Amino acid sequence: MNTALYTFATRLREWIVQRPAASGQRQFADLALELFALQFANNSAYRRICEVRQLTPTTVQNWTQIPAVPTAAFKELELTSLAPDERSAVFHSSGTSGQKPSRHFHGAASLALYEASLWQWFLPNTLPDFKSSLHDLRFACLTPPSAQVPHSSLVHMFRSIQCQLGDAGVLVGATKFHGKVMPDGGWALEFDDVREVVAESTRQGDPVFLLGTAFSFVQLLDFLVENNLRFQLPAGSRVLETGGYKNRSRVLPKAELHALITERLGVPGQNIICEYGMSELSSQAYDREIQNSEFTIHSQPRPFHFPPWSRVQIISPETGREVAEGETGLIRVFDLANVFSVAAIQTEDLGIRRGDGFELIGRAQLAEPRGCSLMTM
Numbered sequence: 001m002n003t004a005l006y007t008f009a010t011r012l013r014e015w016i017v018q019r020p021a022a023s024g025q026r027q028f029a030d031l032a033l034e035l036f037a038l039q040f041a042n043n044s045a046y047r048r049i050c051e052v053r054q055l056t057p058t059t060v061q062n063w064t065q066i067p068a069v070p071t072a073a074f075k076e077l078e079l080t081s082l083a084p085d086e087r088s089a090v091f092h093s094s095g096t097s098g099q100k101p102s103r104h105f106h107g108a109a110s111l112a113l114y115e116a117s118l119w120q121w122f123l124p125n126t127l128p129d130f131k132s133s134l135h136d137l138r139f140a141c142l143t144p145p146s147a148q149v150p151h152s153s154l155v156h157m158f159r160s161i162q163c164q165l166g167d168a169g170v171l172v173g174a175t176k177f178h179g180k181v182m183p184d185g186g187w188a189l190e191f192d193d194v195r196e197v198v199a200e201s202t203r204q205g206d207p208v209f210l211l212g213t214a215f216s217f218v219q220l221l222d223f224l225v226e227n228n229l230r231f232q233l234p235a236g237s238r239v240l241e242t243g244g245y246k247n248r249s250r251v252l253p254k255a256e257l258h259a260l261i262t263e264r265l266g267v268p269g270q271n272i273i274c275e276y277g278m279s280e281l282s283s284q285a286y287d288r289e290i291q292n293s294e295f296t297i298h299s300q301p302r303p304f305h306f307p308p309w310s311r312v313q314i315i316s317p318e319t320g321r322e323v324a325e326g327e328t329g330l331i332r333v334f335d336l337a338n339v340f341s342v343a344a345i346q347t348e349d350l351g352i353r354r355g356d357g358f359e360l361i362g363r364a365q366l367a368e369p370r371g372c373s374l375m376t377m
Contacts, residue, residue, distance in 0.1 A: 002042050005081055008035060009109050009339045016116045016309055016337070019124075028311065031336055032063035035343055042081040046342050049073070064313070064322075068332050068344035071280050074102035081340045082107050091153035091279040094243070104153070104279050110340040114282045115160045117337040121307040122161060125286035126209075126240060126273050136172045137236075139165060140197045142212025142220065144187055145177040153279040154242065158211050172206055173197075179216065189216060191223045198231050198265065207236035210265075214241055215249040217257060222249075224264045232266035239267050242275040244363070254301075276304050276360060280345050282337035283310045285357075303357035309336040314353040315346070317364070328352050330364060 012031070037057040040047050046069065050056055055067045071093070073079060080087070082105050089111060092101035106114065141158045149155050155177070165171050178194045179187045201208040212220075217239075224230070239261055245251045252260070258272050277284035285304040306312050313322045314329040323329040331351040334344050351358035 005038050009113050013113050013116050016120050019120050029063045036066045045077040045079050066344045068346040069342045070346045074280050075100045079342050080105040092151040093279045113337050117283045119164050125288045135170050136206045137170050138173050138201050138206050138208040139171050139175045140210050141177045142216035143177055144179040144181050148181045189219050202231050205234050207234045209238045211240040213243040215245045218249040221260045230264055237267050239272045281335050283307055283335045301359050303354035303359050305357040314351050323353055325353050
């Protein structure tokens with residue numbers, strides 16, 4: 001056990017729980033450089049990558065110079081500062097069948113930090129009226145339960161949110177995960193169960209929070225259309241949509257998907273929230289800014305924002321430099337909550353720079369780097 005890493009994690013978690021509205025550039029930079037030095041010293045796989053690039057704590061002067069690791073590296077290397085006996089969980093990426101998954105190792109301290117980061121940013125971006133007026137909320141996840149998919153960071157996220165809301169005493173009815181794992185490893189919905197939850201919510205007048213992937217909502221909407229079903233969910237109902245399609249359903253443009261959700265479930269567009277996250281990160285971004293405990297309605301498309309303990313850059317794949325406002329590049333995230341793995345993550349997702357946020361475009365068509373080629377990126 002490295003006490004310096006655990007001490008940093010404790011400090012960071014206490015700061016996150018205080019729910020900082022923002023963090024100054026100097027404060028973030030100081031924390032980022034401190035964390036880089038700790039990860040360089042304690043994460044041997046990451047240290048080798050940094051040394052090949054000749055970027056070390058003695059040469060890096062600004063957090064933007066800290067070497068970012070491509071998500072593909074998590075498939076090839078054990079990018080962790082946790083010893084094997086400290087690892088109690090591992091999250092895998094959810095690629096298409098047959099792909100080698102990424103591995104993000106966690107222990108008790110890193111999961112506590114993950115859950116603090118999750119809750120403190122989820123709440124103001126999805127349930128801003130949580131403390132003032134929210135009660136009698138139903139909660140339904142369109143995923144398999146965690147027992148069936150123990151390596152899914154998304155399901156762990158949904159389970160953590162359910163526990164927090166349950167502890168707060170705002171949930172009514174039985175919370176269920178309405179998905180199942182198919183023989184080929186894909187996820188499918190228990191349609192009759194979801195229909196009953198939606199119908200019960202409508203009858204009782206209790207708002208419902210539906211959480212799922214884009215492909216799970218397409219599956220649900222197709223079922224509703226095929227059976228000529230429409231519901232008007234009670235006021236205050238919300239939808240959280242995340243992730244891509246991964247060849248598990250037909251693909252719908254986001255505007256069309258959200259319009260169908262409004263048409264078939266009666267949830268207005270401003271109550272449909274999109275989340276951006278991945279197994280390699282410990283923090284999430286949402287396409288919503290909340291002010292004065294009400295949803296701020298954006299014109300489409302809406303930019304995503306990470307919490308104050310993270311930073312996002314949109315990087316030109318040609319120059320490796322940050323693009324200008326309104327330009328397109330690869331999304332790079334620096335997540336302080338990734339204390340025990342690697343804080344700087346280079347994704348394969350394309351985004352447009354929008355102020356301190358980004359508009360998500362989709363996956364870049366890039367060859368997957370393997371083995372030693374990871375060292376030079």
